[in-house]
Amino acid sequence: MTKALPITLVIFISGLLLMNCYGKKVEIDWVYPDGNHKALIMSYDDGLDDDIALAQLFDRYGIIGTFHLNSGLLDTRAIWDQSKPNESMGTYLSKDTLLDVFKNHEIAVHGTYHKALVGLSDEEILEEINVDIENLTILSGRKISSMAYAFGSTNDHVAEVIRTTTLSNARTVKSSYNFDLPENYYLWNPTCHDSEALEYLEAYLSLDSPNLSLFYVWGHSWELRDTLRNQNILKFCNEIGDRDDIWYTGAGAFADYHASLKALEISTKQMTNPEGNGVVYYREKDQLKSLHPGQRLIL
Numbered sequence: 643m644t645k646a647l648p649i650t651l652v653i654f655i656s657g658l659l660l661m662n663c664y665g666k667k668v669e670i671d672w673v674y675p676d677g678n679h680k681a682l683i684m685s686y687d688d689g690l691d692d693d694i695a696l697a698q699l700f701d702r703y704g705i706i707g708t709f710h711l712n713s714g715l716l717d718t719r720a721i722w723d724q725s726k727p728n729e730s731m732g733t734y735l736s737k738d739t740l741l742d743v744f745k746n747h748e749i750a751v752h753g754t755y756h757k758a759l760v761g762l763s764d765e766e767i768l769e770e771i772n773v774d775i776e777n778l779t780i781l782s783g784r785k786i787s788s789m790a791y792a793f794g795s796t797n798d799h800v801a802e803v804i805r806t807t808t809l810s811n812a813r814t815v816k817s818s819y820n821f822d823l824p825e826n827y828y829l830w831n832p833t834c835h836d837s838e839a840l841e842y843l844e845a846y847l848s849l850d851s852p853n854l855s856l857f858y859v860w861g862h863s864w865e866l867r868d869t870l871r872n873q874n875i876l877k878f879c880n881e882i883g884d885r886d887d888i889w890y891t892g893a894g895a896f897a898d899y900h901a902s903l904k905a906l907e908i909s910t911k912q913m914t915n916p917e918g919n920g921v922v923y924y925r926e927k928d929q930l931k932s933l934h935p936g937q938r939l940i941l
């Protein structure tokens with residue numbers, strides 16, 4: 643993956659190169675909350691009970707998954723071809739097991755009934771998504787922040803409708819094949835599907851950059867019934883998990899942190915973390931430092 647630094651990243655980094663009062667450039671070494679520059683998101687769709695084994699696999703390696711569920715289908719059999727009611731893809735997760743299965747993972751939206759959103763009216767889009775948010779909030783008792791588009795069905799307009807909900811981010815199925823942070827969190831392109839993740843593994847493990855980066859993988863746990871695919875995800879987790887140079891996080895926590903970085907008020911002489919923002923972290927002479935809401939850093 644040798645390619646020029648994307649323009650969005652260049653703009654972001656340039657924004658962090660500040661001039662202090664002596665006209666000297668001050669570079670802030672921004673890091674994720676655990677002090678790292680690298681992060682991993684594993685994002686899985688549909689909520690079939692194959693998620694149970696995958697969540698357990700992630701648990702073994704300290705990896706955090708973001709699991710996108712269709713709340714209207716929980717506790718039912720997965721009949722995907724209505725003309726063949728006897729052919730089931732398996733069973734959707736049971737509502738009363740969610741908190742146990744996803745104890746260490748993020749619960750997220752995939753639409754109440756897995757509808758393709760392109761072609762629906764704005765009201766229908768909001769019904770499909772807001773009911774899912776409500777159901778999952780009640781079932782989990784958690785704040786629900788993330789979504790993945792069912793069938794990958796989205797466009798600029800659908801994304802703007804989703805922006806009006808309480809969600810902070812929505813994932814597409816379009817691979818970026820890079821490790822950049824997204825420009826539009828409502829059309830968030832992952833790095834790649836999990837069937838291709840091994841091809842990018844070495845590039846990410848060996849990446850040694852002072853810039854924030856993200857390896858964002860998506861897939862379906864039911865695809866991992868295939869023996870080879872299962873072996874591959876085991877290998878992937880075994881190699882990328884339990885490392886001290888990667889922040890393992892859900893999509894919601896990641897989007898929140900990046901939003902906090904972007905909300906900093908920066909001038910030539912000082913940088914302020916506004917009230918109500920999240921804590922942000924940076925490194926100074928190998929020490930992890932933080933700037934809390936309301937705090938100011940003189941440059």
Ligand SMILES: [Zn+2]
Nearest residue numbers: 687688792793
């Ligand atoms: Zn799906």
